[in-house]
Each structure stands twice: as structure tokens, then as C-alpha cells.
Amino acid sequence: MEVTTKSMPYEAWKDNEYIEQLVEELKANGTNVIVGSFDKLINWGRSNSIWPLTFATSCCGIEFVSLGAARYDMARFGWEVARSSPRQADFMMVAGTIVHRMAPVMRRLYDQLAEPKYVIATGSCAISGGPFRNSYHVVKGIDEIVPVDVYLPGCPPRPEAMIYAIMQLSRKMKVEKFFGGVNRKEKIEEFLAAHPEESYD
Amino acid sequence: MANIQEKITKLFPDATFEEGEILLVNIPDAKWHDLAKCLKEDADLHFDYLVTIVGMDWKDKFGCVYYLRSTTDNVQISVKVTTEDRENPMLHSVSDVWNIATVYEREVYDFFGIIFINNPDMRRLFLSIDWKGYPLRKDYDMSPENNPVPRENERQEDVTYTYVENENGKVEKKTITLFEPNDFVVNIGPQHPATHGVLRFRTAVDGETIKKIDFYSGYIHRGIEKLCEGLTYPQTLHFMDRMDYFSGHHYHHALCMVYEKALGIEISRRAQVIRVLMDELARIASHCLFLGTYCMDLGATTMLFYTLRVREQILDIMERTCGARMTFNYGCIGGVMQDLHPDFVKDVKALLAVLPANIKEYNKLFIGNVIAKGRLENVGSLSREDAISYGVTGPSGRASGWACDVRKTHPYSIYGELDFEEVVYTEGDSMSRTKLRIAEMEQSARIIEQLIDNIPEGEYCVKVPKVIKLPAGHWFQMVEGCRGVFGVYIESDGGTSPARLKLAPPCLPLANVVDHLTRGSKIADLITIGGSLDYIVPDIDR
Numbered sequence: 001m002e003v004t005t006k007s008m009p010y011e012a013w014k015d016n017e018y019i020e021q022l023v024e025e026l027k028a029n030g031t032n033v034i035v036g037s038f039d040k041l042i043n044w045g046r047s048n049s050i051w052p053l054t055f056a057t058s059c060c061g062i063e064f065v066s067l068g069a070a071r072y073d074m075a076r077f078g079w080e081v082a083r084s085s086p087r088q089a090d091f092m093m094v095a096g097t098i099v100h101r102m103a104p105v106m107r108r109l110y111d112q113l114a115e116p117k118y119v120i121a122t123g124s125c126a127i128s129g130g131p132f133r134n135s136y137h138v139v140k141g142i143d144e145i146v147p148v149d150v151y152l153p154g155c156p157p158r159p160e161a162m163i164y165a166i167m168q169l170s171r172k173m174k175v176e177k178f179f180g181g182v183n184r185k186e187k188i189e190e191f192l193a194a195h196p197e198e199s200y201d
Numbered sequence: 202m203a204n205i206q207e208k209i210t211k212l213f214p215d216a217t218f219e220e221g222e223i224l225l226v227n228i229p230d231a232k233w234h235d236l237a238k239c240l241k242e243d244a245d246l247h248f249d250y251l252v253t254i255v256g257m258d259w260k261d262k263f264g265c266v267y268y269l270r271s272t273t274d275n276v277q278i279s280v281k282v283t284t285e286d287r288e289n290p291m292l293h294s295v296s297d298v299w300n301i302a303t304v305y306e307r308e309v310y311d312f313f314g315i316i317f318i319n320n321p322d323m324r325r326l327f328l329s330i331d332w333k334g335y336p337l338r339k340d341y342d343m344s345p346e347n348n349p350v351p352r353e354n355e356r357q358e359d360v361t362y363t364y365v366e367n368e369n370g371k372v373e374k375k376t377i378t379l380f381e382p383n384d385f386v387v388n389i390g391p392q393h394p395a396t397h398g399v400l401r402f403r404t405a406v407d408g409e410t411i412k413k414i415d416f417y418s419g420y421i422h423r424g425i426e427k428l429c430e431g432l433t434y435p436q437t438l439h440f441m442d443r444m445d446y447f448s449g450h451h452y453h454h455a456l457c458m459v460y461e462k463a464l465g466i467e468i469s470r471r472a473q474v475i476r477v478l479m480d481e482l483a484r485i486a487s488h489c490l491f492l493g494t495y496c497m498d499l500g501a502t503t504m505l506f507y508t509l510r511v512r513e514q515i516l517d518i519m520e521r522t523c524g525a526r527m528t529f530n531y532g533c534i535g536g537v538m539q540d541l542h543p544d545f546v547k548d549v550k551a552l553l554a555v556l557p558a559n560i561k562e563y564n565k566l567f568i569g570n571v572i573a574k575g576r577l578e579n580v581g582s583l584s585r586e587d588a589i590s591y592g593v594t595g596p597s598g599r600a601s602g603w604a605c606d607v608r609k610t611h612p613y614s615i616y617g618e619l620d621f622e623e624v625v626y627t628e629g630d631s632m633s634r635t636k637l638r639i640a641e642m643e644q645s646a647r648i649i650e651q652l653i654d655n656i657p658e659g660e661y662c663v664k665v666p667k668v669i670k671l672p673a674g675h676w677f678q679m680v681e682g683c684r685g686v687f688g689v690y691i692e693s694d695g696g697t698s699p700a701r702l703k704l705a706p707p708c709l710p711l712a713n714v715v716d717h718l719t720r721g722s723k724i725a726d727l728i729t730i731g732g733s734l735d736y737i738v739p740d741i742d743r
Binding site: 054055056057058059061062063065066068069070071084086096097099100101102103104105107108109131132134135136137138139144145155156158195 | 329341343351354355393394421424428440494527
């Protein structure tokens with residue numbers, strides 16, 4: 001199933017079964033002609049201005065700084081508006097190890113992101129705990145706490161890899177149904193039901 | 202050494218001594234506080250800098266090893282205090298002698314559960330108050346069911362505890378409230394763009410003036426010291442890149458040196474030169490990033506692009522040789538992992554050619570800027586005495602007039618033969634801390650210039666046994682990281698993995714001193730002061 005991007009031919013994507021399957025799932029129920037056109041327009045805008053939340057706990061965050069600087073220049077893609085407040089951001093790049101003390105804080109940040117929201121697990125620590133997996137204080141992958149859209153391996157991933165990961169995210173946005181379909185929303189609700197909301201005083 | 206030993210014996214007949222690379226004094230806990238006072242205040246001894254406190258669990262007893270250094274003649278000494286009580290281990294605090302001891306003792310309490318009598322702040326440092334067990338004890342239960350990932354917000358307390366002895370010699374627990382009842386407490390962090398990572402300051406303010414800061418850490422505590430106890434010696438090395446990720450080369454250097462010292466391995470001159478070259482390149486890159494992110498904290502985004510230009514060039518050089526941009530894992534026991542890239546010399550020369558013009562530009566853009574001057578000058582002044590007492594080393598310590606560069610005080614590797622200056626300023630404010638880093642970049646370039654044309658031929662890594670076993674004993678090594686003195690303590694029981702590996706990072710004292718520096722200043726200055734200290738949070742938490 002093809003999702004086109006202007007800057008990269010379809011063959012250049014190192015796609016795997018998982019992505020193909022995901023795209024198929026998202027497109028499964030067919031598209032309404034009118035609503036579908038609106039979706040296309042809105043998704044075109046959304047996928048080209050994804051604003052990240054400045055959220056970094058360790059090494060990967062420094063590569064994210066490099067990504068923002070002149071050499072890798074994420075402004076080319078419309079991602080340069082890194083927001084410090086989760087309420088203004090579209091996605092969260094979890095860059096670095098998440099430990100026990102940080103876990104509820106991260107969940108809270110995720111809850112504060114405005115819908116539609118996305119998460120990229122950046123680096124092996126965020127994916128699985130990485131080199132610190134055996135530690136007594138490290139969360140073994142952030143997917144225990146929040147739903148993850150893109151897994152980005154590396155320790156830390158190079159800025160080019162980060163560009164690739166965010167481009168994958170923007171492809172995912174392109175096939176989503178913002179109006180009619182709720183296929184994305186259902187998934188989050190399912191996840192949240194399995195991982196109950198923390199209680200705020 | 203001999204006269205120190207004589208002097209201590211005269212005053213404290215109970216003390217016993219162990220000779221080694223650093224003199225080790227064994228003292229009973231009851232006498233330790235008096236000895237500490239004497240060691241610091243005696244004019245001949247003058248051990249005014251507490252390098253680190255190493256908490257220890259020897260299975261039959263708990264204890265601490267204190268590493269002390271005199272700032273007048275740079276003599277080092279270590280003191281061992283032990284307790285055999287495993288149920289309720291207690292030692293006497295020395296937090297009134299050295300300010301930094303307060304936080305070091307908290308760390309030992311957090312990891313080993315040793316209570317320090319008279320320490321004014323006996324809370325856990327990295328782990329939550331509900332954490333079960335003390336992780337660095339040898340009998341700690343690591344199973345995740347014991348301490349599951351918390352789903353709810355962490356329980357907080359606004360009080361701290363202190364343990365005091367009453368007349369009968371009984372120890373009583375007392376509660377102290379952290380803030381006054383009418384204090385307005387602002388929470389800065391852990392998610393804040395200007396805290397340089399996930400650090401949290403609970404700030405009591407009166408209007409815009411800061412009254413007190415409670416620094417709250419542990420949001421990236423990964424338990425590296427405990428993890429190392431389960432790994433072989435070469436495997437422990439890769440963690441060094443992931444603490445202070447700018448000083449990866451320096452930290453590798455420190456750990457490799459301590460292993461080589463223990464094994465009695467002499468490494469080739471080529472490997473030494475390569476290590477020093479990498480250290481200094483990393484220092485330039487680190488100071489570049491400091492300048493960029495610091496200016497960003499202050500609201501000047503442009504500077505980041507200028508400084509990252511040089512940093513990217515250095516990262517390219519390193520990538521060609523080490524194969525990675527940040528986590529190099531380049532040093533290994535016996536030398537370095539692989540030889541230099543054929544273009545290394547050419548690339549470094551190209552860097553040296555553009556560096557002076559860049560430094561000039563930084564000075565023109567930022568240091569000479571009226572706004573920068575207004576925000577940095579006379580903000581967060583740290584006196585020399587306080588710098589020593591709070592253990593603030595590195596560029597921040599040198600900006601306060603304390604010549605604490607390990608490369609000069611205890612030259613390691615080939616630093617003794619090199620011609621470079623230790624830049625020391627006396628003002629101690631944020632501006633001098635910033636300027637000093639730029640001056641250090643010039644000195645690092647000077648070191649590289651001296652070495653780049655004379656990289657000797659030879660092997661880059663000497664042959665070492667496949668299975669590395671350290672003889673039983675303990676060793677300590679310090680290096681000058683980008684942010685200050687980094688110390689490694691290693692204790693071996695003769696096996697293939699360390700019995701205890703203590704990493705003494707420079708950033709914990711840096712974050713700890715923020716409270717002292719910001720009292721009475723405006724809340725906007727907190728960002729200026731914190732940024733100018735340039736702490737790296739994973740380095741604090743380990």
C-alpha cells in the first residue's frame with residue numbers, strides 16, 4: 001500500500017511487514033468521497049508541521065539538538081518548532097532512558113499532549129531499557145507506559161535516523177482518518193484501558 | 202607521607218595505617234569526626250577538599266572510604282570508617298567540616314542505608330521514599346516485584362530528617378520542615394527546557410527573589426554502579442560514554458587507567474598520545490555545546506548554530522576513527538579500540554586552522570555583547586573557599602580562583618610533558634565561568650597542536666589477557682573531565698568483575714551548589730547560574 005512523499009520515492013523506504021499491515025488497517029474501511037478529501041487536505045497540513053515536545057533525558061537529546069542545528073536542519077521538514085509545553089506539541093520524542101521516578105512524570109506529559117498525539121521511542125533505552133535493562137531502576141521499554149507509534153533504534157540514533165523516524169510518523173499521519181474513522185482513537189482507548197490512568201489529586 | 206602518619210598517630214593513637222598509592226587511615230567511628238576536623242583545620246595537613254565518599258558493603262561490615270585532598274600541596278589521603286551493625290548501621294557525619302559531605306552522605310544512605318548522625322538532611326537522594334531496600338547492599342533483592350514501575354505520582358514529603366545523639370548516647374530521629382509555612386514554592390523541572398535535562402528544583406520564592414532551593418534528583422538514576430558489579434571489567438567500560446556523554450573519552454581514560462594500574466600494564470606511547478588527543482578534542486566539542494545551549498537558555502538561539510559548526514567538525518573526526526558520533530567506546534584496557542583513521546592528522550589540522558577565527562567570533566558575538574554582560578556579570582559569584590568546600594571543580598571551580606585542574610595537580614598519562622596553561626580567574630561569577638571555557642578551548646587546541654605532528658609509531662593496543670582478573674585490592678584514579686574532576690574507585694576481590702565500582706562524577710557537586718549560589722538572587726538568575734555551571738543530569742544520577 002503506497003503512501004507517497006514528495007522528497008522520497010516509495011522504493012527508498014525500508015518498509016517492513018508491520019508498516020504495510022498498519023497502512024492496510026488504517027485504510028481498511030474505505031473512504032467517503034467528501035470526508036476523505038477533507039481528510040487528505042488536513043493530513044497534508046498535519047504531516048508537514050509536526051511539532052515535537054522538547055523532552056530529553058539523556059544522550060539522545062543531544063542528537064536531537066544536533067538535528068535542530070544547521071547541519072541536519074529539521075526546519076526543512078517543518079518540525080523545527082520544538083515546544084517546551086506538551087499542550088502545544090504534536091508528538092513526543094522520548095529521547096533517553098526512562099527510570100522509575102520519571103515514569104509517572106512521562107505519563108503525565110503524554111496525557112497533557114493534545115489529541116491527536118504520537119510518541120516516538122528514541123534509542124534503545126526507550127525501546128527496551130537498552131544497556132541498562134538489568135538495572136533495578138529502569139523501565140524496560142516505554143511501551144509499558146504509553147502507546148508508541150515509531151520505534152527508533154540506535155544508541156543514540158544518528159540525526160539522519162531521527163529524520164527517517166519522523167518521516168515515517170508523517171507517513172502514518174497521511175493515511176489516518178481525521179474525520180470519519182476513529183481507528184486511531186480506538187487503539188489509544190484500548191491501550192489506556194489496559195494501563196489505567198493515574199490518579200491526580 | 203611519613204610525617205602525616207606521625208602527626209595523626211600522636212593525636213589519635215587508635216588510628217592504623219595501610220600504605221598504598223594513597224595512604225589509608227583506619228579510624229574508629231567515634232573518633233572520626235575529631236580526626237576530620239583536625240585533618241581540615243591543621244595548618245600542616247589542611248585537607249580541605251573532600252573528593253568523594255565511597256560507601257562500601259564488605260558483607261561482614263558496612264563502611265565508607267573518604268578521599269581527601271589538600272589544595273595547598275595536593276597531597277591525597279584516604280580514611281576508612283566502618284561499622285559492624287548490619288541492622289542499623291550508623292556513622293558520624295562530617296557535613297559540618299566539608300559542605301559537600303551532606304549530599305555525599307545522602308547518596309551513601311540511599312545506596313547502603315547507613316545513617317549519618319548529625320547530617321542535617323537524611324533523605325534518600327535518587328530513589329523514592331517508598332523504595333524498598335538499599336540497592337548497593339550485597340544482599341539486595343533485585344526482583345522487579347519488589348519495586349514495580351510506579352503507576353501513580355510519587356509520594357512527596359516536605360520534611361527531612363536528622364539523627365542526633367542525646368546525652369545518654371542514644372540516637373534520636375528529628376523532623377525538620379524544608380520550607381517555612383508561608384513560603385511560596387515554585388516547582389522548576391523535571392520537564393523544563395533550561396534545567397539541562399530532568400532535574401528538579403523546588404524553589405521557595407519571595408516575590409521574585411529566591412529564598413531556598415531544594416534540589417531533587419534521580420529522574421535518570423540508572424544504577425550504573427550496581428550494574429557494573431555483574432559485568433566483566435571490559436564490559437563496564439561502555440557505561441562511561443553514557444554518563445556525561447560529552448566526557449566519554451575522559452571517563453574511558455579514567456577507568457582504563459585504573460584497570461591498567463591494577464593489572465600493572467604499561468601502555469604504548471602511541472595509545473597515550475591518541476587518548477590525550479581525543480580527550481582534548483572532546484573538551485573543545487563539549488565547551489562548544491555548552492556555549493550554544495547556554496546562550497539558548499538565555500534566549501539567544503543564534504549562537505547554537507555557530508558553536509555546533511565546530512562541534513560537528515570534531516564529531517566527524519571522531520566518527521571516522523571511533524565509528525560513532527557520541528558513544529564512542531574508544532578506550533579499552535591496554536590502549537584504544539582501533540587505530541587512527543588515515544585522514545586524522547589532516548582533519549585535525551583543518552580544525553585547528555578554523556578554530557581561532559571561530560573563538561574570536563564567539564567572543565565578539567556573545568562575550569562582548571551588552572546584554573550578555575548585563576545578565577552574566579556579578580551573577581552567582583562563588584568564592585574560592587566555598588568552591589573548595591562544596592567540591593566545585595572543573596571550569597566552575599577555576600573561575601573562582603581554585604587551581605584544581607588534575608592535569609596539573611596530579612599529571613596523568615603524558616600531561617606532565619605538555620606545555621599548556623591552567624586558566625584560572627578570580628571573579629567566580631557566571632561571566633568568568635563562561636569566559637574560562639572559551640579560554641580552555643584555546644589551551645586544548647594548544648595541546649593538540651603540540652601532539653598532532655608527533656604521533657609516535659607503535660601499537661595502539663598492547664596485548665592483554667583474554668580474561669581479565671584484577672588482583673584483590675583497591676585503586677583510585679582521577680581525571681579532568683570537561684566539567685571537573687572525575688574519580689573512579691575500584692575494589693576487587695580477585696574475580697572477573699568488580700566487587701565495587703564507585704564513580705565520583707563532577708556534576709553532583711555542581712548541582713548541589715545551585716542552592717548556595719542562588720539564595721537572594723532573582724528567579725531569572727537561576728537559569729543563568731544553573732546554565733553557567735553546566736551540569737549534565739545523567740552524570741549526577743548515574
